[in-house]
Amino acid sequence: xxxxxxxxxxxxxxxxxxxxxxxxxxxxxxxxxxxxxxxxxxxxxxxxxxxxxxxxxxxxxxxxxxxxxxxxxxxxxxxxxxxxxxxxxxxxxxxxxxxxxxxxxxxxxxxxxxxxxxxxxxxxxxxxxxxxxxxxxxxxxxxxxxxxxxxxxxxxxxxxxxxxxxxxxxxxxxxxxxxxxxxxxxxxxxxxxxxxxxxxxxxxxxxxxxxxxxxxxxxxxxxxxxxxxxxxxxxxxxx
Ligand code: ADE
Numbered sequence: 001x002x003x004x005x006x007x008x009x010x011x012x013x014x015x016x017x018x019x020x021x022x023x024x025x026x027x028x029x030x031x032x033x034x035x036x037x038x039x040x041x042x043x044x045x046x047x048x049x050x051x052x053x054x055x056x057x058x059x060x061x062x063x064x065x066x067x068x069x070x071x072x073x074x075x076x077x078x079x080x081x082x083x084x085x086x087x088x089x090x091x092x093x094x095x096x097x098x099x100x101x102x103x104x105x106x107x108x109x110x111x112x113x114x115x116x117x118x119x120x121x122x123x124x125x126x127x128x129x130x131x132x133x134x135x136x137x138x139x140x141x142x143x144x145x146x147x148x149x150x151x152x153x154x155x156x157x158x159x160x161x162x163x164x165x166x167x168x169x170x171x172x173x174x175x176x177x178x179x180x181x182x183x184x185x186x187x188x189x190x191x192x193x194x195x196x197x198x199x200x201x202x203x204x205x206x207x208x209x210x211x212x213x214x215x216x217x218x219x220x221x222x223x224x225x226x227x228x229x230x231x232x233x234x235x236x237x238x239x
Contacts, residue, residue, distance in 0.1 A: 001031070003104075003105070004102070005032070005033070005107065007037070008036060008037065009107075013140065020155070021143075021148070029153055035069050038065065041064075041065045048065050058111050061109075061112065061114060061117065063117050066117050077104060078100050078104070079104045079122050080105050080106070080122065080124075082108070082139050083118075084129075087124070088125075089145070093125065098150055106135070107134060107135030126138070127142070168217060170209040170214060175190060203227075211231065
């Protein structure tokens with residue numbers, strides 16, 4: 001997969017070139033093309049923004065340098081703008097994007113885009129109901145969530161399947177050595193060797209974490225008879 005990013009701050013993107021994603025870049029499992037759209041301005045001061053028509057505070061990013069930067073790409077694939085007013089990003093979007101050959105992200109900074117920039121994009125996507133100073137961190141989060149799903153990026157490919165969100169429940173708690181840390185013991189069932197009991201315990205814990213932290217995720221879920229029983233138990237445990 002090739003990913004282009006139009007940004008005023010290409011230097012911010014070092015996290016994507018580190019660790020597993022960095023190894024993936026070296027191994028050519030994916031490719032990152034950072035384009036500074038300030039290089040596509042035509043005035044001496046390299047302005048990328050201007051005051052809003054109709055007045056008001058702040059500045060607005062102009063369409064011209066962004067359109068020129070987009071047109072400079074040999075191909076673009078799906079074009080995505082990161083902005084707080086977009087649809088909220090989620091795992092399902094990452095799974096959909098991971099099937100594309102190419103993605104192009106457009107990052108704003110400090111200010112909004114001229115409305116005509118949004119019309120250049122296929123999707124406008126937010127990472128949540130809060131405002132950041134720019135689209136770079138959201139873009140990095142979205143790229144990370146997408147690229148880690150590509151074949152050969154995660155060491156253990158099973159780990160992308162087994163985790164939070166992919167089954168509609170949050171992840172169950174995990175433990176590793178030592179079995180006793182300053183009196184805090186690992187739940188006995190996990191050291192019992194009884195695989196069925198372990199699977200049941202994990203299912204129960206995943207349901208409990210979801211009920212406590214993300215009850216909204218249970219609203220659209222059709223619970224099995226076993227899960228309904230577990231949920232009754234969780235509620236009585238909490239009473
Ligand atoms: N730019 C600024 N805030 C943002 C957010 N929450 N999501 C996506 N892009 C943004």
